[in-house]
Amino acid sequence: MTPATRSKIALLGTLAVLLLVVPLLFPSAFHLRVAALVWINAIAALGLALLMGLAGQVSLGHAGFLAIGAYATALGPRHLGLDPLLSMLAGVFAAGILAFLVGRPILRLKGHYLAVATLGLGILVHLVVVSEVAITGGPDGIQVPRLVLFGWRVVGPEIWYAITGVVLLLATWIALNLEDSSTGRALRALHDSEIAAAVAGIDVARHKLLVFVVAAVYAALAGGLLALLNRFVTPDVASFLRSIELVTMVVIGGMGSIAGAIVGAALLTVLPQLLTFFHDYEHAVLGLAIVLFMVFLRQGIVPGLAGLFARGRRA
Amino acid sequence: MSRLRGEGLSIAFGGVRALDGVSFSANAGEVLAIIGPNGAGKTTLFNIVSGLYRAQAGRVFLDGRDVTGLPPHALAALGLARTFQNLQIFFRMSVLENVMVGRHLKERRRLFAELLGLPSVLRENRESRRRALALLAFVGLADRAEDPAQSLPYGALKRLEIARALASEPKVLMLDEPAAGCNPVETEEIDRLVLALARAGIAVVLVEHDMKLVMRISDRVLVLDRGRVLAEGRPQEVRADPRVIEAYLGRHGLQTAHAA
Amino acid sequence: MAEFLQLLFAGLTVGAVYALVALGFTLIFQASEVVNFAQGEFVMLGGMVTVFAFKAGVPLPLAALLAVLVAVAVGLSLHRFAIEPAKGATVVTLIIVTIGASIFIRGIAQIVFDKQFHALPAFSGDEPLRLLGAAILPQSLWVLGGAALVVVGLRLFMERTLFGAAVRATAANRLAAELVGIDTRRVLAFAFGVSAAIGALGGILVTPVTLTSYAVGTLLALKGFAAAMLGGIGNPVGAVLGGVLLGLLESFAAGWISSTYKDAVAFVVILLVLFALPQGLLGRRAIERV
Numbered sequence: 043m044t045p046a047t048r049s050k051i052a053l054l055g056t057l058a059v060l061l062l063v064v065p066l067l068f069p070s071a072f073h074l075r076v077a078a079l080v081w082i083n084a085i086a087a088l089g090l091a092l093l094m095g096l097a098g099q100v101s102l103g104h105a106g107f108l109a110i111g112a113y114a115t116a117l118g119p120r121h122l123g124l125d126p127l128l129s130m131l132a133g134v135f136a137a138g139i140l141a142f143l144v145g146r147p148i149l150r151l152k153g154h155y156l157a158v159a160t161l162g163l164g165i166l167v168h169l170v171v172v173s174e175v176a177i178t179g180g181p182d183g184i185q186v187p188r189l190v191l192f193g194w195r196v197v198g199p200e201i202w203y204a205i206t207g208v209v210l211l212l213a214t215w216i217a218l219n220l221e222d223s224s225t226g227r228a229l230r231a232l233h234d235s236e237i238a239a240a241v242a243g244i245d246v247a248r249h250k251l252l253v254f255v256v257a258a259v260y261a262a263l264a265g266g267l268l269a270l271l272n273r274f275v276t277p278d279v280a281s282f283l284r285s286i287e288l289v290t291m292v293v294i295g296g297m298g299s300i301a302g303a304i305v306g307a308a309l310l311t312v313l314p315q316l317l318t319f320f321h322d323y324e325h326a327v328l329g330l331a332i333v334l335f336m337v338f339l340r341q342g343i344v345p346g347l348a349g350l351f352a353r354g355r356r357a
Numbered sequence: 358m359s360r361l362r363g364e365g366l367s368i369a370f371g372g373v374r375a376l377d378g379v380s381f382s383a384n385a386g387e388v389l390a391i392i393g394p395n396g397a398g399k400t401t402l403f404n405i406v407s408g409l410y411r412a413q414a415g416r417v418f419l420d421g422r423d424v425t426g427l428p429p430h431a432l433a434a435l436g437l438a439r440t441f442q443n444l445q446i447f448f449r450m451s452v453l454e455n456v457m458v459g460r461h462l463k464e465r466r467r468l469f470a471e472l473l474g475l476p477s478v479l480r481e482n483r484e485s486r487r488r489a490l491a492l493l494a495f496v497g498l499a500d501r502a503e504d505p506a507q508s509l510p511y512g513a514l515k516r517l518e519i520a521r522a523l524a525s526e527p528k529v530l531m532l533d534e535p536a537a538g539c540n541p542v543e544t545e546e547i548d549r550l551v552l553a554l555a556r557a558g559i560a561v562v563l564v565e566h567d568m569k570l571v572m573r574i575s576d577r578v579l580v581l582d583r584g585r586v587l588a589e590g591r592p593q594e595v596r597a598d599p600r601v602i603e604a605y606l607g608r609h610g611l612q613t614a615h616a617a
Numbered sequence: 618m619a620e621f622l623q624l625l626f627a628g629l630t631v632g633a634v635y636a637l638v639a640l641g642f643t644l645i646f647q648a649s650e651v652v653n654f655a656q657g658e659f660v661m662l663g664g665m666v667t668v669f670a671f672k673a674g675v676p677l678p679l680a681a682l683l684a685v686l687v688a689v690a691v692g693l694s695l696h697r698f699a700i701e702p703a704k705g706a707t708v709v710t711l712i713i714v715t716i717g718a719s720i721f722i723r724g725i726a727q728i729v730f731d732k733q734f735h736a737l738p739a740f741s742g743d744e745p746l747r748l749l750g751a752a753i754l755p756q757s758l759w760v761l762g763g764a765a766l767v768v769v770g771l772r773l774f775m776e777r778t779l780f781g782a783a784v785r786a787t788a789a790n791r792l793a794a795e796l797v798g799i800d801t802r803r804v805l806a807f808a809f810g811v812s813a814a815i816g817a818l819g820g821i822l823v824t825p826v827t828l829t830s831y832a833v834g835t836l837l838a839l840k841g842f843a844a845a846m847l848g849g850i851g852n853p854v855g856a857v858l859g860g861v862l863l864g865l866l867e868s869f870a871a872g873w874i875s876s877t878y879k880d881a882v883a884f885v886v887i888l889l890v891l892f893a894l895p896q897g898l899l900g901r902r903a904i905e906r907v
Contacts, residue, residue, distance in 0.1 A: 162888050242522075338702075
């Protein structure tokens, strides 16, 4: 068994155990709902971790793809009479297509230019959902009908906890597979040196595009689940702050670490829930927490702790 | 047989002619050394041939096929591999993974199979590992396979780049100063590697400053000076060429050489 | 003609503020390669501190001075307590640090001040000047004049003073600057201080026209960043040009096309420009050496 296979099994096992244990420790409806939100955010963060951590391409507009998934799930039933699940899948597909279309010119850019271009893309999506009031409901948001599968009304925090948990498990498995494949190695290679990667025969532009599409699909899937869980979508899902939250999840957890993305998503989802105790101080504390984490654990939580652990074992 | 051929390659950067009508040819099973003073255009020539720069004039042929202007990854697919003067190592990856990346073109990549981790992908991974380990053994790095690439000393990184380049099973291997910064033991190791590769039928093109190494291992030498071909021939001929001595030592040096 | 002039002046006024924010971005970027997303908060602080000091009875010029000082203090603390300790972190990490800081500053502002919109009286009254049928607010002239003064002043400072030379040297090559004995840490702290002052000044001048609240910083930072990138980041002339251009495009798009998508103009333009010119309008093409 290769080290990659071993760590793959370890992470999936840990996640599965976690999914089973959380409801035993926190059985209340509120806690299960927060946990479902964690799993959903983790799905989006996973995609971004592949884009940023693996391939080294930053996106400051990823909430745009989240919003496409969420709004598709709301708009399909409202305007076309489609089933919410089908609408969600259409949204995921649409996000992938959009990423494919804009990816090539955007990913030619590097560093801060890439940052501002992705930022612009996200903001444009936000402006569209805010402005097209007749279609999207504008700033007030829009209702999402209840999901009904073969006559079964999908309702209740336990059910949604289970659904989002299973999707996260699958998403993690797929992300780990990608990491440990020829394409995954190519992505990590172009992160370090695009020139050396190209000389080794890697079509750099194609691979960047590919991971961008994968990241968009992950985000849209998360957006769709979010819409179904909340049964309501507001332009908030597309906001710049949402994009930053996603990036922060990846970076706080540890860039380049699949487990880190999940840890980061958990932290940034649960922290604001705890901060509601601070009322007015919520934003100040959140901002401060982000700065402190980044300054003192700049490698991210998972790699940082792994480093400490390794040092401890050697000592 | 000519594997790699350049014809009249020229490029200028901001009005300065870095290469001016350079032609050369590298044959299978042969070591061609490109030498010349600093700024002669050696690395620029490498960058043009490997597709990183686009020549403003001239053509490049690989196995008789016109490959002028093809991007680097397409050239790699046609059997061209190279290393870099300033190392381009994938520092976030392990030593073994660096070489596995070199196997990229030999791996069958089907995205959906990869995403689902199908058995065919796992088989492919194992095969890549096996081949990469064999190459690491060839360059003497087998015992460092699982170490992070950044933990290797400079000389070992040079050899790691060679192993990565070889992983694509190239027909033409271009080495940019493979012995720079290496100690005598490591240089000898490079010697051995290059000769073994040429014997295996690869056309090896190398840029090198270590004249002793060049004289020892090359079959032919191409001398560049200020972007032009100054001389070409067997090592002994080139060494005796007064124009070459002048380019290296200047007029004063030439007189000293004559006096001696 | 009248409409054209009207839109032109509106665009120049907003563009001048974008230009100041972009200039702040550029100054800090040159000294450190840090993109400071808290730049918009300096503009917010400039407006809000002036408003609240003025309401408390402090004369306007003094209130404005106080606002600049507060912004500078915040800028210097940002450098000292967030940027300096995070030295050597990756670009993305530093971006998140500055965004975290901007969330923090906004959070504090929301507590210290309030969540309402506020106005300031115009410095020279509200009687519009008539020019070829267009009505131009005197405050617009204050904004344009103030911005021009800042740009020229900064330019002179950079070119005529020793410290300006140190800043330019650091921008050109930090390592080389350190080797010749320039304290690049002080240069960076200075860049943060000046950027804060410039941003605050922009906020003070424009508040009588556009109102202010604790939350105005985000969009300003994003547009200022877009403007700086439009000009080619690290180029002060480009930053000013990018800012003014953005303001004009927004104004004319709002007037002639649709005011709904006024805010979209900046980002559509930046995407189109970057697709055509991946280094911005005045950026240099880098050749990678291998």
